[in-house]
Amino acid sequence: MKMTSKSMAAVILVILFGGIAVTTALGWWATETTKEPARFSEGEAAGEYNPLDIRGSYTFGDISRLFEIPIEDLAQAFQVPQGVDPASFQVKNLEDQFAAYAGDLGTSSVRLFTAFYTGLPYDLTLEEVYLPDSAAAVLLAKAPLNEEQKAYLAAHTVITSEVSTPPAAETVAASTPAPAATETHTVEEGKVAGKTTFQDLLDWGVPKEVIEQIMGGMPPTTSTLVKDYCTLKGLSFSEIKLLLQAEVDKALKK
Amino acid sequence: MVKSWLQKFTRRKIWIRRLIQAFFFVLIALIAVNHTLAESGGGLPLLSSASLHALCPFGGVVTIYQYATTGTFVQKIHESSFILMILGLLLAVLFGPVFCGWVCPFGTFQEWLAGIGRKLFGKRRFNRLIPEKVDRVLRYARYLVLAWVLYMTAASATLIFAEYDPYFALFNFWSDEVAVGGLIVLGVVIAASLVIERPWCKYACPYGAVLGITNLFRVFQLRRREATCKLDGACDIHCPMNIKVSEKKVIRDHQCISCMECTSEARCPAAATVEFVAGGR
Numbered sequence A: 001m002k003m004t005s006k007s008m009a010a011v012i013l014v015i016l017f018g019g020i021a022v023t024t025a026l027g028w029w030a031t032e033t034t035k036e037p038a039r040f041s042e043g044e045a046a047g048e049y050n051p052l053d054i055r056g057s058y059t060f061g062d063i064s065r066l067f068e069i070p071i072e073d074l075a076q077a078f079q080v081p082q083g084v085d086p087a088s089f090q091v092k093n094l095e096d097q098f099a100a101y102a103g104d105l106g107t108s109s110v111r112l113f114t115a116f117y118t119g120l121p122y123d124l125t126l127e128e129v130y131l132p133d134s135a136a137a138v139l140l141a142k143a144p145l146n147e148e149q150k151a152y153l154a155a156h157t158v159i160t161s162e163v164s165t166p167p168a169a170e171t172v173a174a175s176t177p178a179p180a181a182t183e184t185h186t187v188e189e190g191k192v193a194g195k196t197t198f199q200d201l202l203d204w205g206v207p208k209e210v211i212e213q214i215m216g217g218m219p220p221t222t223s224t225l226v227k228d229y230c231t232l233k234g235l236s237f238s239e240i241k242l243l244l245q246a247e248v249d250k251a252l253k254k
Numbered sequence B: 001m002v003k004s005w006l007q008k009f010t011r012r013k014i015w016i017r018r019l020i021q022a023f024f025f026v027l028i029a030l031i032a033v034n035h036t037l038a039e040s041g042g043g044l045p046l047l048s049s050a051s052l053h054a055l056c057p058f059g060g061v062v063t064i065y066q067y068a069t070t071g072t073f074v075q076k077i078h079e080s081s082f083i084l085m086i087l088g089l090l091l092a093v094l095f096g097p098v099f100c101g102w103v104c105p106f107g108t109f110q111e112w113l114a115g116i117g118r119k120l121f122g123k124r125r126f127n128r129l130i131p132e133k134v135d136r137v138l139r140y141a142r143y144l145v146l147a148w149v150l151y152m153t154a155a156s157a158t159l160i161f162a163e164y165d166p167y168f169a170l171f172n173f174w175s176d177e178v179a180v181g182g183l184i185v186l187g188v189v190i191a192a193s194l195v196i197e198r199p200w201c202k203y204a205c206p207y208g209a210v211l212g213i214t215n216l217f218r219v220f221q222l223r224r225r226e227a228t229c230k231l232d233g234a235c236d237i238h239c240p241m242n243i244k245v246s247e248k249k250v251i252r253d254h255q256c257i258s259c260m261e262c263t264s265e266a267r268c269p270a271a272a273t274v275e276f277v278a279g280g281r
């Protein structure tokens, strides 16, 4: 049997477009995710959606619906900009939003957040995943975290408010008298960041004893930056920050 | 003027291949533009606005491992890639890599650039600039690329090839989805296409590597009848993949793209000598 160029052209078109038509009719042809993640097939969570299958095309609205996470928590955790509807905010937009963090924050962060928030299984050895500090704070306040997860969070939190601060400035800030820092002091209400002072914490309703317990003491002046005090005492600001944020959230809710 | 161009175009015996190639090129370009428009809330009705990743059969190949082990697709890959992979494979088992020779818009793009290359270097020198010995070894490099892509995709569960894919870069150079690596590879391929015909297909394309294997056992085979062959070398000169058709009875070369340019229907001057046939003649 001989094949001519015209019959070849016909066969190619019939197989390709016919194949697409048949699979479309059967409901198999899909060029987008069905927004229906794979489910766990075994273990305690068998039958539940697997956060690992969250795609960049999902919106926070999808995740909220599929994993029953309040949309406000997702918006707060991932700092959805004011004026943007979190329900239609696509996960893949995070890479642009957090572009300054060299690809550390993105779809994987949302997968991890979802797993921690819902208590669904997540293999922490798969890859190093980072979360913005805002997401870690939401988790510490609302999620059923175990010790291992808390430790993971402490080591995998990116402080999003401070990325533009060059390392040299940190050393200078540590040796600068605290009042100088308060002159340019602008703090977002209830958000522990590099510019938060001890006075802010007290103003937000965190008891002095709780602060002392977390930080192992208090500086003589409450206008000292928490971050500077951490540097002086050799404490990890990223860890302390999470603990303090959880207390602030608790106090503000009261 | 249109009439004379049309006459010139249809005088080429395999003109229908050029037509099919142009059709798929335009279709994919329109879908790529529509995808960008749809992302910003617009888009043309009745035309797919799928991401090109969803319409690439190679996406199906790279996700096989993950699909078999976890039941999920590699990110950005969907059922459509899997289906196209199966359809492409079905065509290949029947006729060899017709997908490369007739459908793939990136192959078409390189062929169009070859037209400029032929004008620049002359028909005799174009596509014959790389020493044969070097060329012969380089032809296997695409299997290294294939092995690397499969391994990296399985290990990372991400569409690692998208970072370097010149085809995706060509149809998305205006969007922020394109990777710098892809644009660099695209630049290199464009430059190389002016000297060599289909350099990406010959030396680097991992999907061509997969489909090329089917040339060893395709149902329809490319055969040369020795009894009527004039041994004038027309087939060798016009083969875009530099295959020595005149030295073989059956073309099983893994690089053949089933373009049919060497057949008696096209460049071979002897009737019923080089043909695509199944079973006996």
Ligand code: SF4
Binding pocket: B222, B238, B239, B240, B241, B242, B243, B245, B251, B255, B256, B257, B258, B259, B260, B261, B262, B263
């Ligand atoms: S051998 Fe013939 S069909 Fe194969 S690539 Fe060369 S010209 Fe095309």
